[in-house]
Amino acid sequence: MQFGAVEAVSGVDLTVGAGQAVGLLGRNGAGKSTTMRVLAGVVPPTSGRVEVCGRDVRTEPIEVKRLVGYCPDVGGLVPRATPWEHLQLSARLRRLTDWEPQARDLLERFGLGDVAHRVTAGFSHGMSRRLSVVLAALHEPAVLLLDEPFDGVDPTGVEATMDVVDDARARGAAVLISTHLRDLAVQACSEVSVLRGGARVATVEAAAMAGEEGARAYRALLG
Amino acid sequence: MPTAPSSAEWRSAVADLRHLLWFRARTSRRRTARIAIATIGVVTAAAVIAPAWWPDRDAAAVARVEGLVPAYLLAIVALCIGSAVASGGGREVLARDAAAVHPVGPFTDHLGALVLAPLSAAWLLQTWCLLGATAWVAGPHPLALVLAEAVALLWVGCATALGQVVGWWVEWLRRGTRGVVVVRAFMAAAALVVGGSVTLARDAIGQLGGLPHPLPVLAVLLVALVALVILGGHAARLAARRPPRDEAHLESRSYPARRAARSDLRAFVRLDRGSVWRSVPVRRGVGFLTIAPGLVALAHPLPWDTLVVLPGLVVSGCVLLFGVNIWALDGRGMLWRETFPVAPSVPLLARGWVLAELLLGAGVLTILLGSIRAERPTAAYLVAAAAALVVVTGQALSGGLRWSARAPQAVDYRSARATPAPPLTMVGYSVRLALATTSTTMVLGALAGLGRTDLVVALSVILVAVSATRLVMVERRWADPQRRSRVVAAVSA
Numbered sequence: 001m002q003f004g005a006v007e008a009v010s011g012v013d014l015t016v017g018a019g020q021a022v023g024l025l026g027r028n029g030a031g032k033s034t035t036m037r038v039l040a041g042v043v044p045p046t047s048g049r050v051e052v053c054g055r056d057v058r059t060e061p062i063e064v065k066r067l068v069g070y071c072p073d074v075g076g077l078v079p080r081a082t083p084w085e086h087l088q089l090s091a092r093l094r095r096l097t098d099w100e101p102q103a104r105d106l107l108e109r110f111g112l113g114d115v116a117h118r119v120t121a122g123f124s125h126g127m128s129r130r131l132s133v134v135l136a137a138l139h140e141p142a143v144l145l146l147d148e149p150f151d152g153v154d155p156t157g158v159e160a161t162m163d164v165v166d167d168a169r170a171r172g173a174a175v176l177i178s179t180h181l182r183d184l185a186v187q188a189c190s191e192v193s194v195l196r197g198g199a200r201v202a203t204v205e206a207a208a209m210a211g212e213e214g215a216r217a218y219r220a221l222l223g
Numbered sequence: 224m225p226t227a228p229s230s231a232e233w234r235s236a237v238a239d240l241r242h243l244l245w246f247r248a249r250t251s252r253r254r255t256a257r258i259a260i261a262t263i264g265v266v267t268a269a270a271v272i273a274p275a276w277w278p279d280r281d282a283a284a285v286a287r288v289e290g291l292v293p294a295y296l297l298a299i300v301a302l303c304i305g306s307a308v309a310s311g312g313g314r315e316v317l318a319r320d321a322a323a324v325h326p327v328g329p330f331t332d333h334l335g336a337l338v339l340a341p342l343s344a345a346w347l348l349q350t351w352c353l354l355g356a357t358a359w360v361a362g363p364h365p366l367a368l369v370l371a372e373a374v375a376l377l378w379v380g381c382a383t384a385l386g387q388v389v390g391w392w393v394e395w396l397r398r399g400t401r402g403v404v405v406v407r408a409f410m411a412a413a414a415l416v417v418g419g420s421v422t423l424a425r426d427a428i429g430q431l432g433g434l435p436h437p438l439p440v441l442a443v444l445l446v447a448l449v450a451l452v453i454l455g456g457h458a459a460r461l462a463a464r465r466p467p468r469d470e471a472h473l474e475s476r477s478y479p480a481r482r483a484a485r486s487d488l489r490a491f492v493r494l495d496r497g498s499v500w501r502s503v504p505v506r507r508g509v510g511f512l513t514i515a516p517g518l519v520a521l522a523h524p525l526p527w528d529t530l531v532v533l534p535g536l537v538v539s540g541c542v543l544l545f546g547v548n549i550w551a552l553d554g555r556g557m558l559w560r561e562t563f564p565v566a567p568s569v570p571l572l573a574r575g576w577v578l579a580e581l582l583l584g585a586g587v588l589t590i591l592l593g594s595i596r597a598e599r600p601t602a603a604y605l606v607a608a609a610a611a612l613v614v615v616t617g618q619a620l621s622g623g624l625r626w627s628a629r630a631p632q633a634v635d636y637r638s639a640r641a642t643p644a645p646p647l648t649m650v651g652y653s654v655r656l657a658l659a660t661t662s663t664t665m666v667l668g669a670l671a672g673l674g675r676t677d678l679v680v681a682l683s684v685i686l687v688a689v690s691a692t693r694l695v696m697v698e699r700r701w702a703d704p705q706r707r708s709r710v711v712a713a714v715s716a
Contacts, residue, residue, distance in 0.1 A: 037558075040561075040562050041561075041562065042558060042561045042562060042708065042711060043708040043711075043712075044704040044705055044708060061704065062564045062565070062566070063564070065562050065563060065564040066564035068562065070559075070562045072555070072558040072559060072715075074555050074558070074715060075554065075555030075556065075558070075715070076555055076556060076558050076559040077554075077555065077556045077559065078494060078498060078552075078553050078554070078556030078559070078560070079498075079553075079554045079555075079556065079636070079637070080473075080497055080498045080501035080502060080552075080636075081494055081497055081498065081556070082478050084480050085478075085480075085493075085494060085497065086559075088480075088483055088484070088490070089490050089491070089494055089563075090563075091483070092483055092484055092487065092490040093487055093490065093563045093564065093565055094563075094564065116480075117477045117478050117479060117480060118474070118475065118476070118477055118478070119473065119474055119478065119501060120556075121473075121474050121637055122474030122475055132559070135559065
């Protein structure tokens, strides 16, 4: 993936199976968010092959978008629309029926029930993150991409996000979580991949990244 | 707590402003900035020199222009006050969120707004008209010309500083208890008073031209300029002590849920309408641009050849509020919107629709207000007014969507003072729009004056076809995922 003269991501070979959750770790600028954007169909890859459920991101972007639920790393919310209006638009464009009970349940679980009809411009960072996860999960996608879902989120929000990940895995969805919070990645995922300088340097069992031993191993991989 | 700024505070404000302007200059495109500044300099010099040495100056022509000078002087005062009030205290040197972490005080903010005020097409065009008219009247006498132009420039400076003073005071009122209602009542009363006394004020200003020597006028204007700048600093400090009420109200109020939209396009249109009408700068700007020319036409009935030109001015002004960087309305939500499984043409069509309905609505309202006291129009003028509305909407729409895709920027529309692009870029956009729409509407008005409805229709069809072709090209470019991803990356930065 190239932006002008800058090669942002190169040599990321990553497979996430059905019912599996993989964590994406790495320093700032390692290429985690770019990888997520390519997988979500927001940024087309400049070279290489990216498939989501067997669909090529470059040639079948709309099909890919139908399969994916994406929580972007930055905001991801229209500032002058309410959470309910976000959910209405998402439900309409994804042809969801009887989605309202599920949407209300998600908003309550993420502590957003009271602000469902206020514009998101007045939301705190944590509230915005929580709503982004709700929007990604609403249509129960086959592939759930969560970019920094725990950033600035309170313990209740973290717990609700963990539940969303567990639910997705239980119904056979593939989950990819990009985060700086190693402990939470270990908790949510079965495997973690570490990116450095736009390339994957390792994929290990999540348990190998746990505790002090894991922290040392992670630091070594970061270089 | 004292509100009058001390000399130390002013010195500190000037130093801060210098740093902020340096920062802005470093982050703007240098080549574009140099071209814009050079163009402004050349046109200003031409406006001062060319009319004075124009070969065909005769006494009758000089007298005719001399009669117009008071109206120009008054118009620039009205423009400066109007734009400062509508933009909640003028332009920001640094966007509110970016400035929040720096100790930028209200005096710096005030001085910054004063420095940036000239970077507007309306301000520049009015000033050039005034300088040109002054040079025409003064003639090819270097000393008299320099003194007359110095008076004109000081007048413009005073008008700009007065605009800031009124802008800050109105902002202070607006941020108070029931501020929005108070300001609306105040503005309505002011419009009635000003509307009723325009002739009186114009005659009074006209008397200044009869003064035997311009030096006393220069001295008075210089003192007034300094006093108004200081007064503006005082007013800016008062306004800064109150939190912005409009923005807080829009962000904290509850918007009841509506029934689900019946099509993808309608769903996008609904979301986009919310983004436009819940944005403080857009609401205020549309209100000002629609109602102000209409009120002028109500106070002083305009002939139909002038009324035909008004939609061009209003539509150009409205598209500059957000239409030249239209995707920035979504902010970081653009990333989320790009994940929907729909053809890229659907959100583009929705955005264009919302912009077009706003432009057409503003233009129709202006013509309706203007027509209340105007004479009964001929059929040709009616057709020309309708055609002008459609043609300039097409021009503004195609221009806005083209520029939005070509030079997208991240903008925080939470602040009432936000503009969709940096000041110099805005000057470029506004001059190009004003030239296209004003020349078009003037030609249509002239053809209607000749009773040539057939030519009005024929020209309109050609111009609409040109705009439609440009819109089709915009749609084709928007279908390219690489181009779209660049826009997404820019506006969600």
